[in-house]
């Protein structure tokens with residue numbers, strides 16, 4: 001449990017966002033995770049991203065499954081509704097909620113056990129359906145909450161705390177998402193807030209399923225020598241792709257054409273600017289993204305960054321042709337055909 | 351005994367050959383002649399090539415239960431000849447395809463055998479194997495029209511409606527009908543002693559199956575989110591919902607849909623979707639059968655404990671496991687009443703016919719939202735998939751959905767204390783809820799993990815118990831709000847019969863027959879769970895109580911034993927679980943046997 005209690009009084013000089021809210025207004029209950037747990041850093045990045053994007057907290061909905069990672073939706077945005085459901089099934093809850101009310105900003109937080117084992121099917125199908133949702137997978141290679149069993153993302157040869165080596169090949173969530181057609185795919189590290197926050201912001205603005213895999217070490221069960229998901233190993237094998245800046249629509253600046261920057265315009269007019277480190281990388285080319293991740297994986301490097309983005313994607317509601325007014329806001333009179341129609345209809349049942 | 355407008359006949363065919371629509375045509379024609387009729391399709395879990403039967407019962411008195419004796423069998427499936435010949439009651443009739451001779455062993459001298467060369471006639475009159483196969487059904491429809499005196503004008507009118515846009519098909523169908531009709535008129539003395547005579551008893555009725563009616567109920571109740579995974583016999587409910595929505599819920603100008611229907615990857619996901627939607631404030635529902643309910647259990651417990659409304663239609667089929675997917679049963683009574691691990695208990699509604707499916711569907715949404723909990727509507731294959739003649743449905747245009755205690759933005763704005771999700775302010779066990787996105791003051795964290803009355807995580811014994819005790823009060827309190835039992839009482843009755851759902855038609859008929867035999871019986875039809883006090887009173891009031899249901903383990907009796915103070919052995923189970931709809935005689939026999947045993951002792 002993190003031992004620092006948050007001061008009850010808010011300092012008047014804290015910076016405010018466009019809604020007049022401070023970062024504190026985007027925090028939640030006190031975390032009960034182990035001190036140093038990567039998940040707490042992801043929580044902090046989410047606070048930052050939501051605050052910077054000026055999302056009214058009550059217009060966001062936080063969805064999660066079960067696990068240490070899934071608990072974290074309680075630790076940010078206390079003024080948002082949260083739904084901590086059952087293990088591995090957050091995508092279906094999020095899909096249903098989104099179907100009912102398309103106007104909320106949905107964020108789902110999951111773990112590698114929650115997403116890649118018990119919930120693998122739901123994850124895949126939420127991607128297929130293009131549910132408008134930021135899906136954060138806090139990936140630590142183990143089941144934290146049940147005390148350290150290997151998860152499906154554990155690398156071959158990675159050892160458990162007791163020294164046992166994993167021999168089963170891992171499921172790489174990023175390759176999975178790319179191959180299933182996810183329209184926004186990123187990977188980052190809980191220890192790199194500078195990279196993570198802009199990715200989360202762009203993901204929140206993406207219309208469709210935005211998948212962000214975050215390596216988030218478990219200090220209690222998977223941070224030892226021999227683990228490939230420890231802080232140390234991750235730092236040593238970290239291959240940052242192209243740092244991104246997220247430029248919200250209202251801040252849009254007509255920057256001078258810069259050869260070192262690739263810009264992707266999002267559906268709402270916001271910009272994602274990729275500072276190029278590798279001239280050949282194209283974040284809008286799915287196959288190239290896949291090949292890039294594979295190539296580095298083969299030499300033991302973990303590629304991070306905003307890997308792929310498709311802003312022409314159609315989300316669940318576009319595919320379904322759902323009313324633009326959220327279904328929950330449609331008046332009953334619009335939904336019930338009435339008795340006259342019922343009588344006319346029944347003439348066909350004779 | 352059979353007579354005019356009082357008999358039963360059945361067609362034995364092979365599925366995938368087009369017989370279903372011919373059989374439906376026959377049933378509907380009788381309905382249009384104003385005569386009460388019921389039709390039951392007994393079909394295989396297969397797409398093509400396995401035996402299928404369609405039983406039609408004509409009853410001037412309006413009885414709709416499955417007939418025990420069949421007066422006439424149309425045997426068109428050589429694979430089941432033996433069984434079909436044996437099914438004819440002594441003195442009855444058998445029509446078979448005389449293109450090929452009937453095996454000598456199958457001949458019976460206590461019935462009249464009428465060969466009609468259907469196959470041969472079709473080969474001579476039509477081109478192409480598929481056309482011949484399809485039209486053979488229409489030829490036997492013509493033969494039956496002659497034998498049973500079905501009004502040919504009605505049949506022709508129906509064919510015209512059906513093939514309005516396909517002139518060539520209409521002509522072929524007319525030709526086939528005539529052929530079958532003329533052949534019978536020439537060869538046999540028509541009509542048979544039992545036959546049809548126009549009545550005026552179906553004017554205010556419609557022909558509809560329970561799944562269609564339930565889907566219509568969902569549309570009328572204002573349900574906007576449906577999620578499902580295909581499974582017999584529930585599939586047609588969602589398909590009907592889609593059809594109705596395409597008709598009533600699509601904006602003509604923009605093409606926008608005022609509903610979301612999601613075919614999920616499995617039933618777990620379907621349950622999650624409707625719970626997510628219910629949490630967000632939509633009226634949401636799924637339809638499934640037993641195997642789906644099994645998969646949904648974990649989520650059902652979440653909805654119960656976190657108090658999220660959602661409606662589950664369980665169109666029961668024969669279990670356990672895959673069981674007999676195309677046969678009926680009432681095997682999920684216990685599985686739904688206490689679905690999911692831990693202490694749970696759910697509101698269940700038990701419609702007995704398609705009409706009740708319609709009304710109970712809309713009632714289910716009101717109850718789910720008022721009590722913020724899953725509600726099950728337990729139909730079955732017989733109700734859900736077979737066509738029933740039921741009185742016309744009406745909708746009260748003054749109806750306002752009961753959304754339960756949902757705090758509005760205004761109410762939240764004016765709130766001076768902090769909103770707490772699970773506080774029992776009114777003392778009725780029901781706490782107010784808030785919907786996401788409405789107001790910052792309404793935010794709370796919904797969880798399936800232990801929580802106190804404020805919605806905060808807890809592992810404290812007293813705080814946990816306080817919440818689950820309130821839940822028990824809430825659900826038990828719903829006993830007075832769910833549909834009350836229906837009573838059919840008789841003077842001087844010492845015998846009480848209790849039944850449920852799709853058994854109703856047979857049990858009601860049985861009570862009439864018992865009365866005629868000098869055994870007056872009171873009948874209580876359970877319409878919902880949890881049970882209110884009248885249920886227990888009925889059980890106590892009768893010296894002998896029979897509980898009639900369609901499962902092996904007397905699940906309704908078990909539920910009555912658990913939930914009332916009445917001891918198990920006070921209730922005599924009458925069980926029928928072979929997968930076919932119940933017959934009245936089954937109930938009569940059980941009661942008579944017991945009563946006579948009793949007097950002998």
Ligand SMILES: Cc1ncc(C[n+]2csc(CCOP(=O)(O)OP(=O)(O)O)c2C)c(N)n1
Pocket residue numbers: 066067068069070087110111112113114115138140142143144145146151218
């Ligand atoms: C149906 C079900 N099975 C098992 C569990 C036990 N369980 C709780 S969390 C968890 C694994 C969580 O792992 P992960 O998603 O990686 O989260 P982490 O704790 O590592 O963040 C398991 C197996 C459960 N809650 N529900």
Ligand code: SF4
Pocket residue numbers: 032033034036037038039068069140144145217218219220221
């Ligand atoms: S067990 Fe691991 S994942 Fe769970 S809180 Fe502790 S460090 Fe984090």
Ligand SMILES: [Mg+2]
Pocket residue numbers: 067111112113138139140141142143144151
């Ligand atoms: Mg994990």
